[in-house]
Amino acid sequence: MTTSTPDTEELVDFLKQVRLFTDLPEESLEKLGSNLKTTEFPPAETIMREGAPGVSMYIIRTGLVEVRKKDPFTGIAFLVSQLGPGSAVGELSLLTGRARSATVNTLEATTVFSLTRADFRTLLIQYPEISLGMARVLAERIEEANKSVGIEFVNLSRNGSFDPKIVGMVPINILRQHKVLPIAMSRNSLSLAMVNPTSVVAIDDVRRYVKGVIIEPKICTEEDFTRFMSLEYPRLMKLKPDARRSTEPIRPPKPRKKSTPLETQSLEDLEAEILGGIELTTDDTEDLKPSETELQTLSGDAPIVRLANNVLALAIQKGASDIHIEPQEHGVRVRMRVDGVLQIESVLSRKIMLPLASRLKILSRLDIAERRMPQDGRISLKIDDRAIDIRVSTVPAKFGEKIVMRVLDKSTALLPLERLIDHPDISGKIQKLVKEPYGIIYVTGPTGSGKTTTLYSCLSTINEPGRNISTAEDPIEYDLEGINQIQTHKDIGLDFARILRAFLRQDPDVLLVGETRDPETAKTAVEAALTGHLVFTTLHTNDAPTAFTRLEEMGIEPFLTASSTLGVIAQRLARRICSNCKAEAEPDPAMTGFFGCSEKNLPKTFKGKGCVDCAGTGYKGRVGIYELLVMNDELRRAITAGAKTDEIRDCAVKNGMMPLQKYAEYLVREGVTTVEAVMAVVSISESAEDVEN
Numbered sequence: 001m002t003t004s005t006p007d008t009e010e011l012v013d014f015l016k017q018v019r020l021f022t023d024l025p026e027e028s029l030e031k032l033g034s035n036l037k038t039t040e041f042p043p044a045e046t047i048m049r050e051g052a053p054g055v056s057m058y059i060i061r062t063g064l065v066e067v068r069k070k071d072p073f074t075g076i077a078f079l080v081s082q083l084g085p086g087s088a089v090g091e092l093s094l095l096t097g098r099a100r101s102a103t104v105n106t107l108e109a110t111t112v113f114s115l116t117r118a119d120f121r122t123l124l125i126q127y128p129e130i131s132l133g134m135a136r137v138l139a140e141r142i143e144e145a146n147k148s149v150g151i152e153f154v155n156l157s158r159n160g161s162f163d164p165k166i167v168g169m170v171p172i173n174i175l176r177q178h179k180v181l182p183i184a185m186s187r188n189s190l191s192l193a194m195v196n197p198t199s200v201v202a203i204d205d206v207r208r209y210v211k212g213v214i215i216e217p218k219i220c221t222e223e224d225f226t227r228f229m230s231l232e233y234p235r236l237m238k239l240k241p242d243a244r245r246s247t248e249p250i251r252p253p254k255p256r257k258k259s260t261p262l263e264t265q266s267l268e269d270l271e272a273e274i275l276g277g278i279e280l281t282t283d284d285t286e287d288l289k290p291s292e293t294e295l296q297t298l299s300g301d302a303p304i305v306r307l308a309n310n311v312l313a314l315a316i317q318k319g320a321s322d323i324h325i326e327p328q329e330h331g332v333r334v335r336m337r338v339d340g341v342l343q344i345e346s347v348l349s350r351k352i353m354l355p356l357a358s359r360l361k362i363l364s365r366l367d368i369a370e371r372r373m374p375q376d377g378r379i380s381l382k383i384d385d386r387a388i389d390i391r392v393s394t395v396p397a398k399f400g401e402k403i404v405m406r407v408l409d410k411s412t413a414l415l416p417l418e419r420l421i422d423h424p425d426i427s428g429k430i431q432k433l434v435k436e437p438y439g440i441i442y443v444t445g446p447t448g449s450g451k452t453t454t455l456y457s458c459l460s461t462i463n464e465p466g467r468n469i470s471t472a473e474d475p476i477e478y479d480l481e482g483i484n485q486i487q488t489h490k491d492i493g494l495d496f497a498r499i500l501r502a503f504l505r506q507d508p509d510v511l512l513v514g515e516t517r518d519p520e521t522a523k524t525a526v527e528a529a530l531t532g533h534l535v536f537t538t539l540h541t542n543d544a545p546t547a548f549t550r551l552e553e554m555g556i557e558p559f560l561t562a563s564s565t566l567g568v569i570a571q572r573l574a575r576r577i578c579s580n581c582k583a584e585a586e587p588d589p590a591m592t593g594f595f596g597c598s599e600k601n602l603p604k605t606f607k608g609k610g611c612v613d614c615a616g617t618g619y620k621g622r623v624g625i626y627e628l629l630v631m632n633d634e635l636r637r638a639i640t641a642g643a644k645t646d647e648i649r650d651c652a653v654k655n656g657m658m659p660l661q662k663y664a665e666y667l668v669r670e671g672v673t674t675v676e677a678v679m680a681v682v683s684i685s686e687s688a689e690d691v692e693n
Contacts, residue, residue, distance in 0.1 A: 015032060032123060035115060035119040038061070038113060039058075041111075041112065043107065044106060044107075045110075046106075048103065048104050049103050050068075050069065050099075050103040052099060053093075055117055056090060056115060057088060057090040057091040058088065058090050059115070060087050060111075061111045063106060063112075065089070065105060066107055068103045068104075068105070069101065069102045152219070153220070154193050154218045155220070156181065156225065156227075156228040164238075166185050166190075167181065167182055168237060176229065177205075178199060178201070179222065179225050180193065180194045188213050189215075190206075190214070192217055193220040193225070197218070208365075308360055311323065311325075312381070312405075316388060319339075320338050322342075323335075323403075324337075324402070325356070325402065325403040327401065328399055329399055331350055332349065334347070334348065339576075340622055340681070357394070360379075361375070361377070363379045366394065371396060373396070375393075376394075387479070388407065388408070388410070389475065389477075390405050390407055391405065391475060408475065414460050414478060417457050417458065417461055420453070420457050422624075423626070426626055429628055430628060431461060434461055439535070439565065439566035440526065440536075440537065441458070441537075441566050441568075444542075444569070444570045445538075445572060446540065446542075447540075449572050449681075454569065455512060456477075456478050459471075459480060459536070463483060465482070468509045468510070470510075470511055471513075472496050496514060497524055500513055503528075504533075510535075511533055511534070512535075513535065513538075514537075515539075516554075526556055539551075543649070544568040548648060558642055561639060567630045569627070572682055574622060574625055574677045575619035575673060576619060576622055576623040576673055577618065577620075577674060580613040580614065581618065583609050584606055585674075587602035604669075604671075605675070607674055619677065626658075629657050660682050
């Protein structure tokens, strides 16, 4: 901002154009010009602020300013007007002696003439005609302010009829959450009735569903809003009386009584209710492409909301780990993975797919209009004090978007190692291994084999106030008290390697890396182990000996791997026999190859008959199958010398490693699982003689 004294003669022509001084003679304008000073303001600068004392008035010579006045009820500064060259501001404060009534900000570089209070009063005494010009300007300004300032009050109950298409542009859960209601649409402006019009979060959430419009807040009372939502909204949107339940927290169906047959909440009943109100198309062979607004309305409709809620609740009740919603040519297949096995729950009409997908996308905060690209989101629920995290993934398929949801129950109690691992010898060795002061312990296996659960159980074993334990995870599946857990964020470059490097500057004792998937993470983890830290991490390999080949492929020198590794745990999850209906089974001659014995001396085996507890499957829950390789000097020499995977396996078995097949055989002999369940997850590659030996 700079200040200078203007040339009086140059101002006369300009001042003649200022409405405040139109009636002054030329000689008076010359005297006025001698009292003015020039001030230059950069863009986005405040010339005067509302509430500040008025010591000068300003005449805009060049540039553009905006005048804003704060609403006394909401605190929002609304735009009164924009003023350009020849306009005057601040004269009212000079006249009344009161504080500034508005704030004036520059929109671009602006030059103003300023006149002090003393000079202004002298002018009023000498030139009464200025008062006439001021009265004219003030009248226009007050009229403009009355039109522009403040928020209009609306009475929802007396406002007449509303358009359901406009009201339905925002889902009912958002309306209830923020106490807002779209009531009118004019060109590119949406009128939004709000109990709290100062809520920026509410306006931002509405913009997620109604994009590219200007939102004009209007005030309504909370009582009026509540009355409208409970009485008028269901009638307007043609909802049934129980529609208000659609925004209540998701609750699983009530537990079934053991004396009655297995019952589940019917998705088909909801399907019939939804189809009664949906008219997307009558030809299932055509692409269903309703508008985004129609999808928002349908996805917020009570039956669709309850259908989505019941799908999630049913999965949680059944203990499903994954939910698959798959559009097919003639329907939508809903499958759930229970105890590691996908089961068809229902097949719904294709007409339901788009509104159901849109509802799940809204819950996951995804773009409902984007159906050509994969998207990832999450839903966080709290059910009976249980924190449920649902990871949502959508991909475009031939007949529509396939949606897969991974269900993570963060409140699930972790089992100690001695209960997690059935074999007492293996359990004891792992407990001894995790108490080592430094080194790396790798846990290997395919996705969904329980690696994270094993790692958390290991951490729980050594979690105590005297240890600084930090984890880098994607996602955080369990909440562990006393442990520092960090979630990766790829979008901002916060990956495993970066978090691990940061941990090393945080005085760590124990580190957990969710997955070693790249050379940088692998190298940093090895360095951490070699410098006195205990590191836990996972690898995607089929068995324990293959882990060393995988690390070598990542560029880790064999001698570094051999020096840093404490042990490798490979694992699978097999279905556990239901304890309620467990019974001895007839020996199957086909099991001779698995047990390595003849048909005459087959061991006793068990199966589940099927009951209410296990939904007639004979299985309930899962059990881990483990393979533990504990590093010793002989194995280190073999790995350092570049031994192949088969050679490492032979050496490990020689030194006491129990292969996956052998551990599986132990579980079958103990009546924990069945041969069929084991063979579904473990490859029985050895001959009977090899397994027996």
